[in-house]
Amino acid sequence: MKVNVDLRLKDIPGQLVGALEPISANDGNIRGVVHHHDDRVGGRIAVNVTFEVRSEHALNKILEVWRKREVDVAKIDSFFETFPIQYLIVGSIPTKELESITKALESMENVAFIEVRYTGSANSSSRAALVTGKASKKETIASLDQFFKQRSEKHDYILIRGLD
Amino acid sequence: MKVVIAGFGTVGQGIAEVIGMRQELFSKSFGQQVKIVGAFDSSTIVKNARGLDPVELVRRKASTGTVGTRKVDGGVKELIEEYDFDTLIETTPTNILDAEPGYTHIMAALGSGKNVITSNKGPLALRFRELSKAAARNKVQLRYEASVGGAMPVINLSRELLRGEEIFSLRGILNGTCNFILNRMKDEGLPFEQALREAQEMGIAERDPSYDIDGVDSACKLAILANAIFGKDVTYNDVIRTGIRNITEDAIALAGEQNKVIRLIGEINKDRLEVSPRMVPNGHPLAIGGTLNIVQLLTDLAGEVTVVGRGAGRMETASAILSDLLAILSEDRAKGR
Numbered sequence: 001m002k003v004n005v006d007l008r009l010k011d012i013p014g015q016l017v018g019a020l021e022p023i024s025a026n027d028g029n030i031r032g033v034v035h036h037h038d039d040r041v042g043g044r045i046a047v048n049v050t051f052e053v054r055s056e057h058a059l060n061k062i063l064e065v066w067r068k069r070e071v072d073v074a075k076i077d078s079f080f081e082t083f084p085i086q087y088l089i090v091g092s093i094p095t096k097e098l099e100s101i102t103k104a105l106e107s108m109e110n111v112a113f114i115e116v117r118y119t120g121s122a123n124s125s126s127r128a129a130l131v132t133g134k135a136s137k138k139e140t141i142a143s144l145d146q147f148f149k150q151r152s153e154k155h156d157y158i159l160i161r162g163l164d
Numbered sequence: 165m166k167v168v169i170a171g172f173g174t175v176g177q178g179i180a181e182v183i184g185m186r187q188e189l190f191s192k193s194f195g196q197q198v199k200i201v202g203a204f205d206s207s208t209i210v211k212n213a214r215g216l217d218p219v220e221l222v223r224r225k226a227s228t229g230t231v232g233t234r235k236v237d238g239g240v241k242e243l244i245e246e247y248d249f250d251t252l253i254e255t256t257p258t259n260i261l262d263a264e265p266g267y268t269h270i271m272a273a274l275g276s277g278k279n280v281i282t283s284n285k286g287p288l289a290l291r292f293r294e295l296s297k298a299a300a301r302n303k304v305q306l307r308y309e310a311s312v313g314g315a316m317p318v319i320n321l322s323r324e325l326l327r328g329e330e331i332f333s334l335r336g337i338l339n340g341t342c343n344f345i346l347n348r349m350k351d352e353g354l355p356f357e358q359a360l361r362e363a364q365e366m367g368i369a370e371r372d373p374s375y376d377i378d379g380v381d382s383a384c385k386l387a388i389l390a391n392a393i394f395g396k397d398v399t400y401n402d403v404i405r406t407g408i409r410n411i412t413e414d415a416i417a418l419a420g421e422q423n424k425v426i427r428l429i430g431e432i433n434k435d436r437l438e439v440s441p442r443m444v445p446n447g448h449p450l451a452i453g454g455t456l457n458i459v460q461l462l463t464d465l466a467g468e469v470t471v472v473g474r475g476a477g478r479m480e481t482a483s484a485i486l487s488d489l490l491a492i493l494s495e496d497r498a499k500g501r
Contacts, residue, residue: 117421158411160411161440163444
């Protein structure tokens with residue numbers, strides 16, 4: 001999970017170290033620190049920090065320490081790293097099968113969203129269906145690879161994966 | 165150096181011509197000539213210990229359909245073993261069922277202490293380890309740059325220039341015919357059958373195209389690369405293979421909506437040895453069009469290394485064989501032979 005925060009620090013020595021220390025203490029990985037010396041609000045200096053943490057739980061612990069240390073958090077953006085889901089299947093694919101695939105994918109853990117687009121009629125032997133979306137874990141892509149491989153082998157579809 | 169050319173089709177004739185054209189290079193760089201002292205095709209044989217004229221060999225093949233005047237009477241293996249020459253250039257057609265006759269030719273040469281240069285994928289894709297061991301046992305060289313990607317120098321690049329690198333993975337387009345067909349389907353919205361017919365009319369695809377479009381050719385090349393570059397011990401049969409025969413215009417169009425093209429990609433990494441159609445983003449090096457071959461290697465120090473070249477053709481394949489011939493001459497000179 002990647003996090004970007006705008007902090008407001010008191011203009012006294014040791015404040016920046018005190019703000020960054022809980023990130024490392026919670027196994028976070030600091031990716032960037034930008035000091036805005038000219039941007040003073042209420043006597044505090046603006047600092048922008050980008051870091052990675054393993055979980056929301058770890059982020060909450062960091063925020064708790066900041067609260068105790070009176071580090072103002074002016075703005076916080078957090079976003080998960082995502083992995084693209086890209087599969088194209090070709091063959092005799094009934095509409096029910098497309099619904100079944102959609103349901104199965106929606107119920108999978110760590111699938112953030114999916115979109116299914118398809119062409120051709122339900123009776124066509126060469127219907128093409130494109131499944132795109134995002135997964136929040138790399139391991140999910142391996143599970144999806146397996147899911148589509150098995151499905152394609154069972155129903156004799158041609159499977160076209162995206163390039164990793 | 166005395167060479168014998170086994171197989172005198174397009175590739176055999178090409179290398180004969182190139183040997184004729186590069187005599188000055190051989191003399192200047194190595195102080196010796198490369199003499200063709202024998203050649204045979206499926207029905208005839210010709211030999212002369214003092215050397216044969218490459219132009220005359222190619223002319224005779226073109227006018228009579230055969231390279232020699234004497235009938236091959238089944239004694240090719242004995243000829244290779246007993247005849248006095250240094251290097252066999254094996255260019256017979258690929259046979260993916262039992263690797264013959266290439267396998268017998270190569271083993272006979274290696275076993276009798278002769279170097280081998282081959283463009284024939286069959287023996288390498290089916291019995292690579294056996295051939296490599298025979299070369300090592302007999303202290304001779306087995307070189308096969310021409311077996312993968314024609315003029316695209318991927319094997320010698322990986323094994324010689326990138327020798328200090330750890331190569332993590334490889335992926336690429338190893339069959340120009342499939343690439344041409346997929347590209348025509350996308351550019352012109354053609355159905356597969358029509359794009360294939362066009363490729364056949366232009367001489368890009370064979371009359372029986374299954375070897376190309378079912379991914380057999382790419383899988384053979386991938387097995388050779390896996391053995392040669394990654395030190396694996398695999399055959400063509402270990403490659404998971406899906407061809408392009410059932411790719412539809414709809415599939416191409418759906419991929420196009422996502423700004424992607426479909427390409428037949430060969431991939432080697434620690435978990436995968438596979439040839440299959442894949443969606444490739446437009447602008448990616450592997451989205452290349454036409455009949456070109458391309459390979460991307462992911463290495464630890466140099467990062468991504470990409471090599472592109474013409475994957476087939478008389479002079480392109482001869483160019484790869486020439487590079488192997490020069491490597492053998494260099495090695496011989498280094499050893500003071």
